[in-house]
Amino acid sequence: MADEGIRRDEPGEVLKQFQNEQASAETSTLMNILGYGPHMRQARIEAYKAFDRHMTAEVRGIATWITTGSKAEGLTSYLESDVDKLFVTESVICLEDDVDSSSVPVETTIFRSCSRISYSGHCRLLLERYGTTIPRSVYNALCDDGFGRGLLSSDLYINQGLNVKLEEGTVQRERAGPSLPRTISDLECDTVSALHFYCPSILTRWAARHRYWPSPDVVREVVSLGAFVSPVGVKGSDYEPVEWRMCFNTGENVLINNLNDTQVKLYVLLKMVKKDVLQPQKKEVTSFTVKNIVLWIAENNPHSLFHERSLFHWLYEGLYALRVAIDTKEQPYYMIPGRNLMAACALDHEQKRSWIATIDEMIEEGPRMILRLPKIRQAIIAHPEPLRWYSGRRIEMEMLVLIYVNRHALGMDVETDVIKQALIRRQFEIEREVRMRMVMEGCRVNDFSYDWRSMLMLNDHTYQKTFDLHLKLTYIELSSVGN
Structure with a gap:
């Protein structure tokens, strides 16, 4: 249900007169100048889509390259942050429970997801059928589940990438969750090797929620894009080495690209607060957490209320939602609300108190809070x-x-x-x-x-x-x- 997200106003309730409208409009204009306007974002999005097509053509049907994260969202400059890439193997598919596999081509290797004893949003992958060809990386990651069935180990799967011979000028860095970070010339690249995941019941439940946003056409597009599983389990789980995480990268790209201008700028400002004000050192709060806060806010409020003169109103709402997530250590995943994005965060009591106090101060400061963000402050003065x-x-x-x-x-x-x-x-x-x-x-x-x-x-x-x-x-x- 949508109300599992952040909602501060009941459906249909008219918000109080927006305050700080002039400051909101001026900040929105300033962010356009800094490269966060719709035209620049769209140009970045199209450039990375074109690059993905070129990269996919290079591997000739073996895999699909997909840019994700801030680059796919058009929100960061070329060298401003890491490039997040998904490398999706094409000859393997993972199917949700009760999905008929008879129509899957014989060339494709099939795994069946098993999520009954896994944390929400995660699963184990049991081999159902070999295809006519099976990627070596998949074959080498197979192990026995104790009952004679093939089980795909996420740890074995991702660690094979650490032994790949790299091109000259590329430096392999330490594994980070499901990704293998590498430095390629001037670029920092985080690559996640993923598999296709067909999960109609999960996407149907998401699509059936009552919502103000996105539109039915966008909902259908997100559903049509399907899902993936990435090789990472829940920290501390008994099954962590063989668990896989369900993710919806292409669908989330579509969702972010269908936010309106004010919603996107809210997302950018909250990311700046996370990075420049809270400054987490151990990913206690991530950009992904902030993204989900914005998606819930967009879903639960009439689209017409998001305009350039209401930016600060929604920034206060976003800060409040972030404060609640930090205080309760709960933030439901937008695609699968049962998954808590804050469940495994290394947030101790003193840090939590400090961050809550900081957010309270920012809300009390009103529009002056924007001066805490270095990039905005530099531009204002x-x-x-x-x-x-x-x-x-x-x-x-x-x-x-x-x-x-x-x-x-x-x-x-x-x-x-x-x-x-x-x-x-x-x-x-x-x-x-x-x-x-x-x-x-x-x-x-x-x-x-x-x-x-x-x-x-x-x-x-x-x-x-x-x-x-x-x-x-x-x-x-x-x-x-x-x-």
Whole structure:
């Protein structure tokens, strides 16, 4: 039921007059300038979809590549955060209990999910039938369940990836849950190897909920995209090494991309609060938790109430919902409400009290709370004209890089591809423009390295220094932001 999520107003209840409407509208405009507007988000989304198509074509039907997370949502710049990828094997399918398997092609290996003794949203996978071909990674991960049946071990499955020979320039990092993080040149990539999961009853229950959002067409699209299982169990479970987690990455991408502009900006601001204010060190609260809070808020409230002049109202609602999740250590998963996203978080009593007090202070501060977010604060105190000028160049630079990456994925050679050559020329022109502007503003550009990476690495010290200097912040403000 929808009321398992966060609801502060009864269905149909008219909200009180929105407060801080002017501040909401100005913050929304500012976020457009910083690259969170609908046009820029859509351009990023389309670029990563194109890249996924190129990557999938490269492996020729063996697997499907799917970008997930903030990149698929169009919410982060090229080098701003990790690239989250799903690598889905095509010759294996997992079926929910009671689903008829007779129509599955004989080439496909079938596993049957067993969730009766697993935590909600998780299952074990029992081998039902070998296909004509079976991936080596799947075969090597099979073990005996104690009753002579084949059981697919999530631990064995994912750990095989640690022994794969990597290309030159790629560095393997320590496993993180179901993902194998790698550094590839300038990019931090988290790759999760997953399997298709056909679960009509779970998706039917989700689709049947009473809701204000999303529309019936979007609900049908989410259902049609199905689900996956990723190789990770519940921490502390007796069956953790052989448990798999149900996930709905493609459906969630569609849901986020169908939020309206104010709902997306609420999501961005709550992610900033999580990262820059709460600063969790052990994933006690994650961006995924924040995403689910926003999805519940969107589902439980009339769509017409989300507009640019109500942004701060919904930010207070989001902070309240985050406070409740931290206080109770409960946050239902939007797709499967029985799964508690806070169940295994390493949140101790003192940290919980501290975070609750911080959120209470933010709510009391009103619109001034936005100054706690470094990226927003920098933009607010900047001169409007330099901010627009620099942000425009940075956004253009990002689009040039995304187009270049997709041309490269298509196998285009820079020596023969005139488009690649034009992209590189324009990149150099933008770098030169920014350098000249910085010199005119009185900056000593030679004090630090500056190129296109500096413009796109939004969390990098070089970028912070470049951005602050260019926006003519005072030396006192520069040092306070740097700290």
